[in-house]
Amino acid sequence: MNVELDETTPVFAIAAAAELAGMHPQTLRQYDRLGLVSPRRTAGRSRRYSMRDVAQLREIARLGGEGVSLEGIRRILELENQVNRLHARVRELESTLADELLNRPGRRVFAAGSEGEVVTLRAGTRVRRSNQLVVWRPLDR
Incomplete structure (x- = not known):
C-alpha cells in the first residue's frame, strides 16, 4: 500500500495534536466547535489533525497571546x-x-x-x- 503524506494528511489524534500545539485537548475541542480548526473525522467520529491544523492551532495561540479575540x-x-x-x-x-x-x-x-x-x-x-x-x-x- 503506497500512501502519500503531506501537510494536509490527517494523522494526529487529539492528544498528539494538543501536545504538538502546546494546548489542552479540551481547548482543541472548543476550537473545533467554534470552527477555528476543523479536523477531519474517522469512521468512528474521532478527530484527526494534520500538520496544517497544528500550525493553525499554534497561530491561534500566538494571536490570542497578542490579545486578539x-x-x-x-x-x-x-x-x-x-x-x-x-x-x-x-x-x-x-x-x-x-x-x-x-x-x-x-x-x-x-x-x-x-x-x-x-x-x-x-x-x-x-x-x-x-x-x-x-x-x-x-x-x-
Whole structure:
C-alpha cells in the first residue's frame, strides 16, 4: 500500500495534536466547535489533525497571546485561507495561460481600432489605416 503524506494528511489524534500545539485537548475541542480548526473525522467520529491544523492551532495561540479575540482570530484565519485559495487559483490560471501560449504561438494578435476598440487579427496581417487627407477650415464669422 503506497500512501502519500503531506501537510494536509490527517494523522494526529487529539492528544498528539494538543501536545504538538502546546494546548489542552479540551481547548482543541472548543476550537473545533467554534470552527477555528476543523479536523477531519474517522469512521468512528474521532478527530484527526494534520500538520496544517497544528500550525493553525499554534497561530491561534500566538494571536490570542497578542490579545486578539476568538472572533477576530476566526476572521483573520478565514481571510488568510481565502488569500491562499486565491493564490493557488492565480498559479493555476498562470499555468493554463503559459500552456496555451506554448501550444498556440502567434494565434491571436490584437490591435486598437480607430474608436479604441480591440480588434482581433490573424497572425501576419496588418491593420488597414486610412491615409486620406482631411482639411479643416474654420467657419467664417
